[in-house]
Amino acid sequence: MKIQFIDLEYSVECDAEFVSVLQVNDARLFSKIVFSLASGETLKALEPYMIFEGETEIKSKERLMLISDLIYLPLRDRAIVTKLYERFNALIFEDEEMRISLEEINNTLIDKLAEVGFQLQGEYDFTLEWDARKYLKTFDFGVCIDSDLLFDKLIGFLEVASDIFPEKLLIFVNLKSFLTENELVAFYQAVISLKIQVLLVESWEDGRMFSQERKISN
Structure with a gap:
């Protein structure tokens, strides 16, 4: 899958082999990108963008899922x-x-x-x-993650995603700010093991290098 934002020089490539990381240092552009992804719009969004699967353009609402609030993961979302x-x-x-x-x-x-x-x-x-x-x-059957730790909830969420919507691209906002380096590596390993697509949108540039990630900077 490829996402092309109008104000970014390079397209954002996403697949199940790497975790893609979009680093946006410009605060105004970062907020525009996040709001646009949340809107579910593409060319009509605040920061217009297009999504392609190969040569085919696809709809945002069908394939993207934005997780902008890591404290309240949408585990009970309708x-x-x-x-x-x-x-x-x-x-x-x-x-x-x-x-x-x-x-x-x-x-x-x-x-x-x-x-x-x-x-x-x-x-x-x-x-x-x-x-x-x-x-x-x-009987109110639903997701049950028996832990109050954010990292455990994130891994549980990835497992749920692989069960019920493995075709979606999960987009996390500023996830790196919430995890230790060891937790981040374990998160990456879980993503690749589950064969799901994940994009991190970060408002800062991380100088660390991880073998499981593909970085794109504005």
């Missing part, structure tokens, strides 16, 4: 949760034995609840068929 439910539902229907087993469990639950209903005067029944997505939503 779009992420919805995609998670769809992924689980697809996995269940791919496994016929699992699907039949879950339907049998659901039928058993319905029968037990019907026994309770017999104790009442009225007639009661379910009006919806069993659906994995509705079941997961009812």
Whole structure:
């Protein structure tokens, strides 16, 4: 994937083999780039840009995901949760034995609840068929990362991303300011191991060199 900003001399190349790092020392240009990526627009953005997959132009909202606030990672974001439910539902229907087993469990639950209903005067029944997505939503199924450490949450987020939207480019803003050097290396290793695409947009120039990153400076 390639992103070309109108005010940058070089395009930003992104793939799953390296972590791309865009270093923008100009504060005004940095803010324009971040706001533009957040807008989901391309040529109409504050800092116009285009995205290409090979020679094909693609839409920002389909392939980019901006994470501008590392303190509050979007682990419970509606779009992420919805995609998670769809992924689980697809996995269940791919496994016929699992699907039949879950339907049998659901039928058993319905029968037990019907026994309770017999104790009442009225007639009661379910009006919806069993659906994995509705079941997961009812019991608030979602991402669970049992740690308060930012680094652990970041790795957990990468794992979730590889599960439910491996095609997206994850864009982190000023991530390097939050991690130690060892944590940064481990973050890079996780990205490459999971085979996902990541771009770091940094407001400062890091003189350190890492074998897992590809730097672009304005």
